[in-house]
Amino acid sequence: MKNAVGRDIPDYLLVDGKEVYQGKQYMDGKYIQKVGPRTRRYEKPQETKVVASLVDALKLCGARDGMTFSFHHALRNGDFVANMVMKAAIEEMGLKDLTIAATSLGDANDPIADYIEQGKVIGIQTSGIRGRMGEVVSAGKLKTPAIIRSHGGRPRAIEAGEVHIDIAFVAAPTSDCVGNCRGIGGKSNCGSLGYAITDSRFADYVVVVTDCLVDFPNFPASVEAIDVDAVVVVDSIGNPKKIASAAARISQNPRDLMMAENVAKIIASTPYFKDGFVFQTGVGGPSLAANLFLEKYMDERNIRMGLAVGGICKPMVELLKKGKVRAAVDVQDFDLDAVNSINQTPGHFEMSASQYANPANKGAFVNKLDFVVLAALEIDTDFNVNVLTGSDGVLRGAPGGHPDTAAGSKVCIIVTPLIRGRMATVCEKVVTVTTPGDCVDVLVTDYGIAVNPLRPDLVECLDKAGIPHVSIESLKEKAYSLVGRPDDLQWEDQVVAVLEARDGTILDVVRKVKPLEL
Amino acid sequence: MIKRPKPERFRLRRTMMFMNAQKPGLIKDAYIYGCDSIMLDLEDAVAENQKDAARFSLYHALTTIDYGNTEVIVRINGLDTPHWQEDIRVCVAGGADGIRIAKCESAQDVHTVEAAVEAAEKEFGVEVGRTLLMAALESPKGILNAYEICSASDRMFGVAISGGDFRKCMQTTFQPDGVDMLAARGQMLLAARAAGIQCFDTVFTDLDDDAGFEAEVRQNKAMGFDGKSLINPKQIRLVHQVFTPTEKEVRQAEKIVRAIEEQAKLGIGVFTVDGKMLDIAFVPGAKRTLKLAKACGMYEGDLV
Amino acid sequence: MEICKTAAAGTLESSDCLVTVEPGNGISLELSSSVMNQYGRQIKATVLETLERLGVENAAVTVVDKGALDCTLKARVECAVFRSCDASAENIPWGGAVR
Numbered sequence: 001m002k003n004a005v006g007r008d009i010p011d012y013l014l015v016d017g018k019e020v021y022q023g024k025q026y027m028d029g030k031y032i033q034k035v036g037p038r039t040r041r042y043e044k045p046q047e048t049k050v051v052a053s054l055v056d057a058l059k060l061c062g063a064r065d066g067m068t069f070s071f072h073h074a075l076r077n078g079d080f081v082a083n084m085v086m087k088a089a090i091e092e093m094g095l096k097d098l099t100i101a102a103t104s105l106g107d108a109n110d111p112i113a114d115y116i117e118q119g120k121v122i123g124i125q126t127s128g129i130r131g132r133m134g135e136v137v138s139a140g141k142l143k144t145p146a147i148i149r150s151h152g153g154r155p156r157a158i159e160a161g162e163v164h165i166d167i168a169f170v171a172a173p174t175s176d177c178v179g180n181c182r183g184i185g186g187k188s189n190c191g192s193l194g195y196a197i198t199d200s201r202f203a204d205y206v207v208v209v210t211d212c213l214v215d216f217p218n219f220p221a222s223v224e225a226i227d228v229d230a231v232v233v234v235d236s237i238g239n240p241k242k243i244a245s246a247a248a249r250i251s252q253n254p255r256d257l258m259m260a261e262n263v264a265k266i267i268a269s270t271p272y273f274k275d276g277f278v279f280q281t282g283v284g285g286p287s288l289a290a291n292l293f294l295e296k297y298m299d300e301r302n303i304r305m306g307l308a309v310g311g312i313c314k315p316m317v318e319l320l321k322k323g324k325v326r327a328a329v330d331v332q333d334f335d336l337d338a339v340n341s342i343n344q345t346p347g348h349f350e351m352s353a354s355q356y357a358n359p360a361n362k363g364a365f366v367n368k369l370d371f372v373v374l375a376a377l378e379i380d381t382d383f384n385v386n387v388l389t390g391s392d393g394v395l396r397g398a399p400g401g402h403p404d405t406a407a408g409s410k411v412c413i414i415v416t417p418l419i420r421g422r423m424a425t426v427c428e429k430v431v432t433v434t435t436p437g438d439c440v441d442v443l444v445t446d447y448g449i450a451v452n453p454l455r456p457d458l459v460e461c462l463d464k465a466g467i468p469h470v471s472i473e474s475l476k477e478k479a480y481s482l483v484g485r486p487d488d489l490q491w492e493d494q495v496v497a498v499l500e501a502r503d504g505t506i507l508d509v510v511r512k513v514k515p516l517e518l
Numbered sequence: 519m520i521k522r523p524k525p526e527r528f529r530l531r532r533t534m535m536f537m538n539a540q541k542p543g544l545i546k547d548a549y550i551y552g553c554d555s556i557m558l559d560l561e562d563a564v565a566e567n568q569k570d571a572a573r574f575s576l577y578h579a580l581t582t583i584d585y586g587n588t589e590v591i592v593r594i595n596g597l598d599t600p601h602w603q604e605d606i607r608v609c610v611a612g613g614a615d616g617i618r619i620a621k622c623e624s625a626q627d628v629h630t631v632e633a634a635v636e637a638a639e640k641e642f643g644v645e646v647g648r649t650l651l652m653a654a655l656e657s658p659k660g661i662l663n664a665y666e667i668c669s670a671s672d673r674m675f676g677v678a679i680s681g682g683d684f685r686k687c688m689q690t691t692f693q694p695d696g697v698d699m700l701a702a703r704g705q706m707l708l709a710a711r712a713a714g715i716q717c718f719d720t721v722f723t724d725l726d727d728d729a730g731f732e733a734e735v736r737q738n739k740a741m742g743f744d745g746k747s748l749i750n751p752k753q754i755r756l757v758h759q760v761f762t763p764t765e766k767e768v769r770q771a772e773k774i775v776r777a778i779e780e781q782a783k784l785g786i787g788v789f790t791v792d793g794k795m796l797d798i799a800f801v802p803g804a805k806r807t808l809k810l811a812k813a814c815g816m817y818e819g820d821l822v
Numbered sequence: 823m824e825i826c827k828t829a830a831a832g833t834l835e836s837s838d839c840l841v842t843v844e845p846g847n848g849i850s851l852e853l854s855s856s857v858m859n860q861y862g863r864q865i866k867a868t869v870l871e872t873l874e875r876l877g878v879e880n881a882a883v884t885v886v887d888k889g890a891l892d893c894t895l896k897a898r899v900e901c902a903v904f905r906s907c908d909a910s911a912e913n914i915p916w917g918g919a920v921r
Contacts, residue, residue, distance in 0.1 A: 252725075252752070254551060254750060254751035254752045255550075255751075257752060258550075258551060258751070391857070391860060392857070392858070392859045392860065393859060420889075421543075421836050421837050421856065421857065421888065421889025421890075422837070422856075422857045422861055422889040422890065422891060423857060423860075423889065446547075446550050447547075447550060482546070482547075482891065483861075483891060484861065484864055484892065486857075486860035486861060487859075487860055487861070487862075487863055487864070489859050489860065490859075513859065515858075515859070516858055516859050516862045516863070518853065518862055518863070518866055519921070541835075541838075542837045542838050542890060542891065542893075542894040542897075543835065543836060543837035543838070546837070546891060569911075570901060570904070570905065570910035570911055571831050571832070571897070571898075571901045571910075573914070574831075574896075574897035574898070574900050574901040574904075574914075574920070575894065575897045577897070577916055577920065578893035578894070578896055578897045579893060581893075581921070582892070582893040583893070600911070601911075603912070604911065604912045604913075604914065607913075607914070607916060608914070608916055611916030611917050612916065642916065642917055
């Protein structure tokens with residue numbers, strides 16, 4: 001059945017009330033029945049919840065074949081915990097038919113690809129999938145299609161019981177003996193633990209894995225002892241160098257800077273750019289650089305940012321410290337400056353993924369966004385964005401908060417070079433729709449700017465400010481004139497991943513790629 | 519194949535950005551940054567054993583990439599190398615707008631290049647005289663012979679100083695106040711103006727020193743340069759900003775051109791605008807200001 | 823042109839390609855590309871056309887492509903072929919066999 005972005009969704013996926021994507025805000029006003037976990041009562045006082053090993057913790061939680069384990073990705077590419085747990089479960093305990101429900105997966109999780117190939121891991125639910133895992137899933141080696149959700153879609157699915165987490169594993173930079181966890185104070189600091197919070201509240205069992213046991217009570221806690229069954233102390237939960245880069249440096253790439261300057265110009269041309277505006281930017285080169293140029297306009301107009309949302313990094317912390325931003329709410333930290341600032345700098349707060357982006361709660365932070373600046377692997381002439389599959393059709397990305405912030409914000413700006421190598425970023429049809437075009441308002445490339453015709457108000461703003469813009473079709477033609485028209489990818493029938501829209505409807509599917517034979 | 523229009527000998531050249539002709543990722547769209555001219559480099563940026571490969575890259579870049587209104591100049595290897603003749607053939611065959619003669623020291627150097635260019639134009643069926651020339655002065659001898667170099671050919675549109683080599687010859691180093699090259703810049707400017715061609719300053723290489731760069735660009739403008747060579751696109755904006763005329767200058771220029779055109783119809787030679795006495799000699803300067811203003815988006819009228 | 827010896831041109835940088843030509847019987851082409859699925863067919867056609875224009879009838883050609891545009895592919899194939907004949911330094915037929 002065709003959905004609202006023109007994608008054909010196989011009927012066999014449309015069972016148990018699953019619908020195809022119907023458009024932005026289709027679920028507004030409907031009701032969600034939340035499903036609670038079944039958790040063990042610990043009435044008798046416990047001295048400590050520390051157990052000797054991961055295997056002991058798994059046994060305590062009744063780990064068995066067919067279970068779903070959850071992980072968070074606050075340790076980003078430095079994470080050791082997901083691999084460690086899967087190794088203990090599969091190699092030491094001999095478990096099989098496991099499903100991994102992670103907030104995201106990256107190159108750090110390459111070893112898990114082996115368990116997929118061996119058929120021990122049969123399901124993956126995640127926001128991001130990269131590296132070898134992306135390759136094996138794209139090659140059709142996972143038994144069931146992977147389910148890809150946005151950061152807001154995941155807590156919605158958990159609360160609705162569409163994902164039932166048997167055991168949540170919380171990698172924690174610090175924990176006390178009963179499982180109060182924080183993202184700071186240890187040797188593998190990650191700052192915000194926002195992605196772990198929903199999991200800890202909706203899983204049947206919660207196991208904290210830490211490399212720094214601290215005195216009780218470890219407060220204020222991100223994940224609370226009242227939700228935790230066991231604590232495991234390991235040598236190291238991650239590689240600090242890969243958890244947080246020393247400082248996310250603002251790009252010096254002239255192409256990025258040129259695009260970033262245009263992004264700031266566009267923002268400043270709209271009526272939403274006023275004192276107290278709410279802003280989020282990705283950490284990609286040009287998106288991050290937009291901060292720099294935006295500050296200039298804020299100074300000129302003598303206005304302050306009311307709130308910075310999202311993943312936080314150094315440039316935003318600096319604005320906060322200078323008093324140019326009143327507050328920052330933070331679901332994840334990208335560099336040491338942000339890690340060291342959360343809950344320290346006045347106005348810098350932690351939030352959960354549900355608070356950040358869940359479309360089914362009573363109002364997430366993304367709904368307050370005036371502007372979001374995001375990247376794209378591809379964007380098509382309907383303004384649909386792909387941030388999941390490479391233009392060769394292989395899974396190598398993450399919707400993350402992209403669809404959530406795009407849908408919630410008043411102005412969603414995509415910034416990307418027109419071509420990358422021989423790949424046309426602006427194209428006729430994206431390989432996979434991860435953010436629907438009705439949520440995307442402006443495209444900024446190194447060859448020109450295009451405004452979504454759905455936003456005549458923004459067209460007027462740009463015209464008034466004398467910012468030149470063109471049709472997105474002309475940008476696509478320019479791209480093809482440079483790189484040539486790509487051949488259509490060839491697909492097998494097998495669906496390797498299902499892409500859920502943030503509201504739970506099906507936005508797209510990813511099929512197995514048929515390699516080209518010359 | 520892209521056919522570039524016939525090059526204009528005197529056009530706006532505030533910024534000339536160097537690009538290694540051997541790097542496909544760089545040269546494919548160098549024009550998007552909005553510099554007036556790009557300078558595809560076959561000389562210093564290209565390793566000795568890649569000179570041949572760079573020419574093949576250059577040929578296809580020139581014939582397939584639409585650089586639009588951006589002027590495309592090629593810096594060829596020095597006359598003391600085995601490369602310059604083939605460099606000239608590929609430039610002419612590919613349709614480059616102009617050639618920059620590296621390490622130029624005399625009018626004879628210009629004549630030598632011109633002869634090879636003319637031969638190439640005939641060989642490849644290009645209109646004779648189409649390919650423009652500019653000279654880079656990199657030695658004391660070049661500076662001392664600046665006037666004969668500037669006036670050596672009708673193809674010459676400009677002259678530039680190349681700071682790196684020149685400072686070495688003079689046994690000095692970069693000085694923030696420009697005193698290291700003050701005499702050379704002055705001599706070159708005098709020669710260029712006397713010969714009626716354009717004059718460009720050398721590159722500023724410390725990309726982190728924004729204040730130093732701005733000071734140098736302002737000095738360039740004050741000394742009367744037409745533009746500057748650049749090594750990074752991020753330098754373009756400041757140069758264009760500094761070389762942009764002020765609002766007052768533009769209005770004044772507009773008045774002058776308009777007044778002179780009206781007076782000329784009536785046969786009056788000398789007249790006053792805002793109390794200042796003017797004659798026809800003010801027209802080129804005023805028109806130049808308006809052209810600059812137009813290129814900078816400050817003037818939309820039809821006087822130029 | 824006759825391929826006299828093994829020669830290469832290009833790099834493995836992004837947007838470039840590395841082309842190696844060796845003496846061979848007939849034309850054989852080994853191609854790997856970072857954009858194989860979308861552009862493999864066009865890359866192959868460009869390489870073969872370029873060889874044909876240069877009159878190369880016998881060569882074993884290896885192309886490792888990192889997303890090069892057609893103009894770069896042509897430039898690298900031509901340079902490798904001329905190098906293999908020690909003829910890359912001067913008197914290139916610009917606009918003739920090279921175009």
